[in-house]
Amino acid sequence: MTPAARLSAAIDILTVMDLQRRPAPDCLKEWGIGHRFAGSKDRAAIASLVYDSLRVKASAAWLMDAETPRAILFGMLRDLRGFDVDTLAALATGEGHAPAALSDAERLRLTVATLDDAPDHVRGNYPEWLAEAFTAAFGSDAAAEGRALAARAPLDLRVNMLKATREKALKALAHLGAEPTPRSDVGLRVPLGDDGRAPALSTEPSYLKGHVEIQDEGSQLVTRLSGAQAGQQVLDLCAGGGGKTLALAAIMGNKGQIYATDDDARRLAPIYDRIARADARNIQVRSPKREQDVVADLEGRCDLVLVDAPCTGTGTWRRHPDAKWRMRPGALAERLKDQDLVLSQACRFLKPGGRLAYITCSVLREENEDRIAHLLGERSDMSPVEVSTLTHAAGLDDLASVASRLGPGLRLTPHTTGTDGFYMAALVKA
Known part of the structure; x- marks a missing residue:
């Protein structure tokens, strides 16, 4: 042609x-x-x-x-x-x-x-109906944040430390131009081709052997900030395809137990093959079964409950630019209901002193700080963890600079951290 x-x-x-x-x-x-x-x-x-x-x-x-x-x-x-x-x-x-x-x-x-x-929504290339929400989240930086979300995203990989080292993976993927990610010490970044496409990994030995997984650096970082430790009892309540579940297994060195579940069995289905490829041996998948509560036995037992909440996905617009123009206000309203419900459910699984890690791939205040504020208003037994405490414990002190100005937690965006857009907050149960 x-x-x-x-x-x-x-x-x-x-x-x-x-x-x-x-x-x-x-x-x-x-x-x-x-x-x-x-x-x-x-x-x-x-x-x-x-x-x-x-x-x-x-x-x-x-x-x-x-x-x-x-x-x-x-x-x-x-x-x-x-x-x-x-x-x-x-x-x-x-x-x-x-x-x-x-x-x-x-x-x-x-x-x-x-x-x-x-106007800002034109220069930032986001829907006009979200203009107020972007200003609430970013103030005078709304257009700049929108422009960064409109840029092409690189291909980020997470090295599976259960089977490989970053040095080994870098050598194996040198022909793709792989380089270390700037913030995650287990991340690799592969440049895009001139046509904007990332190289296919499906035939790469490193991928087939489970040495690397596709995962944005931001997703790697917020998973690390959850504070998971070897030997803990961890519930991944919205596990989906298992990207963060596998990252947790590597952080925990296959020690302790991770329970992975999701209310949609179709989203959960890919996790089985990925677990096998990654050699993750401390993950127990709890697939939904009609009206049965498949995680009832975990009530009050968990050291950590990770909630990778259902959201609008505004933080992933670099990878799905068509999604922002198909999004409608009704979808946001539904997501807010889902987020409040899953946060409420998550609290019942925490033991005293247990931590709830709330994560979204959204940049909207309504889905992030406002949801945490709502939960704190409902639960006097929950309190937020300072961002500096989270970042220091994870060895990511530089991320303290992106603590949210709108409430507990921190924000990652293409404009500020060069990652997809993520929000993460941690709460502790008394």
């Missing part, structure tokens, strides 16, 4: 997404099935155009003074990739499979439009 034909394909896919409100991966897969002549490089280039357009959808539309898929793609090419009007005009000729030629209005916008007078 020619570069011009790839632009046309991206416009078509963005149009389908806009009309049907479907996730980008589904639309890209459907397009690939219907256009089998497109090679892997074509598909990768088109996917990159689609995802980059979604990253900067608001600012691209502002620059072009239009919200059509064509306008958003052209605005992205000007703003994010630095195309000038002549470069774009050479591609948009209307000939063959190329997009229609530029109009006079498009030429003008591509030449003179700026973001100087754009």
Whole structure:
């Protein structure tokens, strides 16, 4: 396919997404099935155009003074990739499979439009209905935080210290350009290709042997900050696919016991193969069974309950840029109910002196500090742990600088720490 034909394909896919409100991966897969002549490089280039357009959808539309898929793609090419009007005009000729030629209005916008007078939600590329929430969370840094969430995310790996060392993993993945992560001492970072895609790990021996797992550095750090120790009784109450469960097993050196459960058996299903590959021997999976309480026997017994709470996922927008435009206010309201419920449930499993670690991959105050404040208002037997205490115990003293100004806990974001967006707070039961 020619570069011009790839632009046309991206416009078509963005149009389908806009009309049907479907996730980008589904639309890209459907397009690939219907256009089998497109090679892997074509598909990768088109996917990159689609995802980059979604990253900067608001600012691209502002620059072009239009919200059509064509306008958003052209605005992205000007703003994010630095195309000038002549470069774009050479591609948009209307000939063959190329997009229609530029109009006079498009030429003008591509030449003179700026973001100087754009509001924060446009410059930060997040939905307008979340503007108030972003200002509440970040104040004057709202646009900068949004821009960082719109950038491409690197591929981060966690070295499984039960089976390998970071030095060994670095050597094995040197051909991918792997480097140590700046904050996690068990993390590796693999750069993206020119097309924005990360290398596939599915055929890498280090991955197949369980020496490394895919896990953002931020996720590694908040798991470390939970304070898990060898020999403890730990409940991972929202284990999902098991990313943090496996990290806990490595932190604990396979000593003690981790009980992994989730209210959705489908989310939990991948954990079994991952446990086997990682050689994690202190994890007991408690899969849900209809109305049966599969963790009732743990009530009042746990040293640590980790709550990786269901949330809007606003902190992962770098990896899922289409999700921010499909998100609606009703989804946030539902997540707040879920978070209050799981926090209330978590307290019953703590023994006196036990710790609750609350984690979200959200940057919204409503899902983070406000939920902890709500719990503290309901439970006089729970008290927050100082951030400096958490970071010092984990050997991560530098993270004390990202303690939340809005309440207990700390915040990681692409703008401040170069990670996905995470919130973490710890509470102790009297």
